[in-house]
Amino acid sequence: MSDDVTQDAVLIFAKRLGEIIATCEVSAVWIDSREPCAWQYIRRDGETIIVTCKTLQYWAVRDAAARNGYRLDVKPDEMDVMPGQQITRGIPHADKLSTLAVTPYLSGNSETIFRSAWGDGSEYPTLRRMLRYASTADDLGRAGVIGKTAQEMYGGPLNSSSKVQRARDTGAKEWRALSASLDTARDELIYRSTRPQKDD
Structure with a gap:
């Protein structure tokens, strides 16, 4: 500029x-x-x-x-x-x-929203493995996260193309499900925040 x-x-x-x-x-x-x-x-x-x-x-x-x-x-x-x-x-x-008013509120509760959707991660076994490998990587570009996940889940040689593709497809499917759960958790949080509070 x-x-x-x-x-x-x-x-x-x-x-x-x-x-x-x-x-x-x-x-x-x-x-x-x-x-x-x-x-x-x-x-x-x-x-x-x-x-x-x-x-x-x-x-x-x-x-x-x-x-x-x-x-x-x-x-x-x-x-x-x-x-x-x-x-x-x-x-x-x-x-x-109506859209922007809740943005600061939701950003402050992003961890709560994620935990609500993620739970213990058992519904997203592929993503959970990928996150575990990614969390210990110094360089994500060279960590081979998907290859290691594929080998752990399906066996065989590291970076087998068919198994890497299978892990990638499964991870994408789980990500779509997680995204839907995140949307639901976010909507529920917004809904609860707009309801009048009852006096005890």
């Missing part, structure tokens, strides 16, 4: 952050420090969205790029992607309030 865009982006970001802090209600705080991490921002069309520092950074870079003659709505051509040349890409608009 060019120096002019970078400098303008920093100034725009600082100005917008100050305005957001002064005029918008806090929607989420960091659990450890209790410092605000997201705010309710009312757009010109009257719709309320949740903005974070990442949102403000995007806005600042977008506006700084536009101020310096770059457009985010044009697909970069060959010159744009050459090393050392400017490149800017369009980023989708922020989602609606």
Whole structure:
């Protein structure tokens, strides 16, 4: 990114952050420090969205790029992607309030969500073996995680192509099932968080 865009982006970001802090209600705080991490921002069309520092950074870079003659709505051509040349890409608009409001809450509970879906791992024996090998590897690219998993599960020589493919296919099937369980656990957590609390 060019120096002019970078400098303008920093100034725009600082100005917008100050305005957001002064005029918008806090929607989420960091659990450890209790410092605000997201705010309710009312757009010109009257719709309320949740903005974070990442949102403000995007806005600042977008506006700084536009101020310096770059457009985010044009697909970069060959010159744009050459090393050392400017490149800017369009980023989708922020989602609606109902989606973004729970993001900081869910990120703070990601371990709970995973444990709920994973259980003891017995439903995902291939993934469990892969994770065990991966957790002891210094370099995942050279660790041969799938090959070792395949040999442990199906025997035969290390890195047998048919058995590696079988382990890969089984792992992918388990991953799809785990992903569905994660979605269910996440949805349940959101559902519970929106129910009114009963007074004891």
